Amino acid sequence: MSALPHPGPPTGAGFRPGPTTETRVTRYLKVQPPLLWRGFTDGATLVHWFRPGGIELASALVDPRRGGRFDLTQTRAGARLETINCCVLDLDENRLFAVTTALGAEYRPTGTKSPATLIVEFHEIASGTRLEARLMHAENAEASPLIGWEEGLAHLEQLSTR
Template sequence: MKSKTTIEGNDLIITRHIAASPEVIWDALTNPEKLKIWFAPRPWKITDIVLEPHPGGRFQLTMVGPDGEGEGCDPNEGCVLLVEPNRRIAWTDALAGGFRPNAKPFMTAIITLEPKDGGTQYTARALHSNGEDRQRHEEMGFAEGWGTCIEQLVEMVE
């Protein structure tokens, strides 16, 4: 079963049933070394990551393409907003670690894990402040990129 992408107002939502427990998925989602493996759509890769899974914690990563795209760019630091172990995590690029404002906010992400049918219903919601940002995220390849990452997560946990 593949991921399903929907739009609700200014939100992009992608869902997928995964045949693994919320605890196993949570570990892959909050352990930086595991997140590094699946959270960039191959052939892109994460070369550096900081994830502090507590409210106010930093969430920063550097993603590099197969031809060096993104190399040398300043990493985009975000802030973890909410942590409900094995259930839900939210972060935003509107803030940096310690709830410090960032100059150019783009989105807030909420990942929800719900036990379902012997596995987990994984839902990723990207919230945008306006339709223009949502449209830009769609055009950047949200469905393809996040969908690929979810399939890579499935490879890891199932």
């Protein structure tokens, strides 16, 4: 069974994501996939660049295996905010990393009201990596675009060259 081509996300005031709503981002980075992979699978590195919804992280617990934990604790002005519990859905070292907020560690439902799934693909190219990311939302979930993604990836690229 093949998927139908996605027409792209609708725009406009009052937009509510549907079952096929997704935000796609493709970036070309000047570092090889293994260095970027670490930025997604190592919690200590992740907190230095990843800003879900534009909010900084106080901590990140990552168990890089299928069914593993991907928990992000947000912070603002030094105060801890909520912890986003996620589950690693799929991974292929240096090639693919997929997580969802619909499930927590060991595939246990989280009960979140706005489930989302992030799929990141790492493609090795001569100049480094073509990184493709898709953020998908469930029907009637609030849209949460990849806010802070550009700055975060630029920072990850800098961290990876050190």
